[in-house]
Structure formats: structure tokens, C-alpha cells
Amino acid sequence: MKTDAYWILRFEHRLLVCTAGDTVFPCAPAGAFGCPESAIYVGEYLGLPCHAVDVDEFPQIAGAEPTPLRAIFTLAGPEVFALAGRATQLLDWRANHRYCGRCGTPTEIMADEPAMRCPACGLLAYPRLSPAVMVLVRDGEKLLLARSPHFKPGVYSALAGFVEAGETLEQCAVREVREEVGVEITKLRYFSSQPWPFPNSLMIAFFADYAGGAITPQPGEIEDAGWYLPTELPLLPDPVSIAWRLIDAALAA
Ligand SMILES: [Zn+2]
CATH class of the missing domain: 2.20.70 (Ubiquitin Ligase Nedd4; Chain: W;)
Structure with missing residues (x-):
């Protein structure tokens, strides 16, 4: 019986990633890493089952490095990042x-x-799972971009916030934009969604049109906000994020 599987091993918020060779995660028979019963099946990887487990220390594997989840997108692309994100969320759920x-x-x-x-x-x-709505407000060519105090210096993005209990996505979009910048919106249009495992969001992104109000940043939440022409954009979020894809799609339209 074939018992080989891929393993996503986690220790101290990092995953063991092979930086040399053809596979991102180590492949081994069940038990090779002393994996306890708590290993979680997270899906298929390269035709084999892939399991995630928290370990007390990483095994010595040539070419394998402890890697933060965020860096895996750049190293290995969106599909592997999605698997690693799922593994991280399921391990957190078990632990919590x-x-x-x-x-x-x-x-x-x-x-x-x-x-x-x-x-x-x-x-x-x-x-x-914590659903969060992201809204890119447009007024003709101009885009409403804002920065939170948590962003890297100089970075601006679309507005976003968590969906509250009993709220629809549409209601959340209207409320968040109103709260964060004092602006009214109309013609909400779905764009796309992205699991965002930091720690357990599902980002649901929309375009909306400006319908009134002057930008008034919410104290403590929004450091600065403004209307930006495509030719005068500030620094944007990481291309990994749906925020970047949303803004990019608006510029391409
Ligand atoms: Zn009970």
C-alpha cells in the first residue's frame, strides 16, 4: 500500500518549504516526521494527499527552510499559497x-x-471564517484610495471591513464606506473573492460608484484618503492581494 504523502509542517508560525528541487513541501511516508494523530488532510498536492501538522521542531531536510506564509506566494505561486493558507487556518482551528x-x-x-x-x-x-468586504469607489476615472495606520508607509488601498452579524454584503459595503470616509455609494458590482489567511478572512471585493459626500477620514481607522487619477497613483498593496487585482482591473477597464 502506498503511504507517501506531502507534509505541511508548521513550527513557530513558519512552514517548512523546500527551496531546491521540484516540490515545495516535503514528501514522506506517514509517521516519518513522528506526526501525531492530529495531522489534518488539507487536499491534494502533485497527485498525492497533503497533510498539515504542528511539530515541536523541524526535521533536518536538505534545502528546506522555515518560511512565513506570506512569502510562499512569491516563492511558489497562488495555488501552493492557497494550500498553505488552508493548512494554516485548519491548524489554528484545531489548536484553538x-x-x-x-x-x-x-x-x-x-x-x-x-x-x-x-x-x-x-x-x-x-x-x-471571517468575511470582509472590500470596495473600490470610482468617480469617473478617479479612484478612492485610503490608508490605514497599519499599512506599510506610503501604501494606499481600497476600503475594507468585516461583515457584522446579521448584515448582507451589500449593507456592509455601504456602511464601511460611510463610516471610513463619509461617502455614499451606488451601483455595487461584484468583482472577485480571495481567502486571506491572516488569520481567517474571506475577502469579497466590489466596485462601486460615487454617489455623494465629501471625504472625511474616520479617526483611528483611516489615516488619509483621497481621489486618485490613474496617472497619479500612490504606492499600492502587494500584488498577492485582491486589493491589487481590484485596482488593476479598474485601471484596465
Ligand atoms: Zn461542551
């Missing part, structure tokens, strides 16, 4: 739901669905 949040009993891993179950009260904990 070892006990029932309602009664404190140690949880059990369910075999037939991605859930941790409390054997005492039956509470199920699924991997957490």
Missing part, C-alpha cells in the same frame, strides 16, 4: 478549539466532517 467553549470539556475530532465536537454537550466547532 481543544476545549468546548460552552462547557470546557476536551473536544474530539470528528471523522466524517470538518468539526471538533464536545462529547459532553455536543457543541460543534467548525473552522472560523
Whole structure:
């Protein structure tokens, strides 16, 4: 029986990535890394099952380096980044739901669905996803770009915020733009979405048209915001991000 699999090994917020050779993740038979029962199947990689596991130390593998998740996109491209992001989110979920949040009993891993179950009260904990809406507001050629105090110096992006309980994506888009810059929007148009595993967002990106109001940055949230012509753009986010693709698509339209 063939037992080889690919392994996404994590230790101290880094993943072990092979920087030489044809494969990004190490391939080994089950148990080669002393992997405990808690290994999580995350999908297929190069025709073999791929598992993720937290380890106490990385094994010595020639050419393999501990690598932050964010760097994997540049090293290995979007498909491998997606797999690594999924692995990271599932490992976090396992690590953060070892006990029932309602009664404190140690949880059990369910075999037939991605859930941790409390054997005492039956509470199920699924991997957490936090949907967030991103909106690029346009007024003719001009784009509304803003910067948060958390951005790298000089970088501006589209507006974004987390969806609140009971809210639709459309309501969230209107509220976020109103709160963050005091502007009204209309004609919301879906663009695309992207899992953003820092730590567990799903970014859902839209275009919208400007419908009124003067830009008033929300204190503490928005450091600066303004209208930008395509020829006078500030620094933009990393090309890994959906924000970059959204802005790029607006410029190409
Ligand atoms: Zn419980």
C-alpha cells in the first residue's frame, strides 16, 4: 500500500518549504516526521494527499527552510499559497478549539466532517471564517484610495471591513464606506473573492460608484484618503492581494 504523502509542517508560525528541487513541501511516508494523530488532510498536492501538522521542531531536510506564509506566494505561486493558507487556518482551528467553549470539556475530532465536537454537550466547532468586504469607489476615472495606520508607509488601498452579524454584503459595503470616509455609494458590482489567511478572512471585493459626500477620514481607522487619477497613483498593496487585482482591473477597464 502506498503511504507517501506531502507534509505541511508548521513550527513557530513558519512552514517548512523546500527551496531546491521540484516540490515545495516535503514528501514522506506517514509517521516519518513522528506526526501525531492530529495531522489534518488539507487536499491534494502533485497527485498525492497533503497533510498539515504542528511539530515541536523541524526535521533536518536538505534545502528546506522555515518560511512565513506570506512569502510562499512569491516563492511558489497562488495555488501552493492557497494550500498553505488552508493548512494554516485548519491548524489554528484545531489548536484553538481543544476545549468546548460552552462547557470546557476536551473536544474530539470528528471523522466524517470538518468539526471538533464536545462529547459532553455536543457543541460543534467548525473552522472560523471571517468575511470582509472590500470596495473600490470610482468617480469617473478617479479612484478612492485610503490608508490605514497599519499599512506599510506610503501604501494606499481600497476600503475594507468585516461583515457584522446579521448584515448582507451589500449593507456592509455601504456602511464601511460611510463610516471610513463619509461617502455614499451606488451601483455595487461584484468583482472577485480571495481567502486571506491572516488569520481567517474571506475577502469579497466590489466596485462601486460615487454617489455623494465629501471625504472625511474616520479617526483611528483611516489615516488619509483621497481621489486618485490613474496617472497619479500612490504606492499600492502587494500584488498577492485582491486589493491589487481590484485596482488593476479598474485601471484596465
Ligand atoms: Zn461542551
